[in-house]
Amino acid sequence: MAAAQHKAQGLPLPDAPVLETERLLLHVPQLSDFEVFATFYTSPRAESLGGPFDRKEAWSDFASAAGQWLLRGYGFWEITERETGANIGRAGIYHPDFWPEPELGWMLYGNEHEGRGIAQEAAIAARDGASRRFGITAPMSSIEATNTRSIALATRIGATRDGEWETPYGPMLRFRHQTVPA
Numbered sequence: 555m556a557a558a559q560h561k562a563q564g565l566p567l568p569d570a571p572v573l574e575t576e577r578l579l580l581h582v583p584q585l586s587d588f589e590v591f592a593t594f595y596t597s598p599r600a601e602s603l604g605g606p607f608d609r610k611e612a613w614s615d616f617a618s619a620a621g622q623w624l625l626r627g628y629g630f631w632e633i634t635e636r637e638t639g640a641n642i643g644r645a646g647i648y649h650p651d652f653w654p655e656p657e658l659g660w661m662l663y664g665n666e667h668e669g670r671g672i673a674q675e676a677a678i679a680a681r682d683g684a685s686r687r688f689g690i691t692a693p694m695s696s697i698e699a700t701n702t703r704s705i706a707l708a709t710r711i712g713a714t715r716d717g718e719w720e721t722p723y724g725p726m727l728r729f730r731h732q733t734v735p736a
Contacts, residue, residue, distance in 0.1 A: 571687050575679050582631060658693040692732070
């Protein structure tokens, strides 16, 4: 997408990549994405992340994800559905200071977006985009053992189980994604 189109759509950082798929646009977080994220993050749907959280924690996590783009040059993309223009989730690379390596992650903000292949489409776009643009060729994914949907998605897109590890959020299974040529 050209810089002029980014500006016309109100997207920040015209030099930051926007990933496009058949149904989705993945773009860096912007302030207008916060409300839908906060609604998700303060709801029971955020239980798989340790929530629900309060609005202050939602802001902290949202700002941290946005700041990762400035500090690392990569991060989570917000997922926008092309057809509706709705922000429906995020996918991309999670890599705060306390994380040992880049992690490919994904989440959808509402139940209504599940079962349509959107998370898979976004995860593949984020995985391949991170490889091509940032040289992150074999990210891991940390997934709770009870999160069978994410385990199935990781497996569907070619990740293999690579042990377990103790995270600041508790024990997780680690999956290694196939190396994608940079």
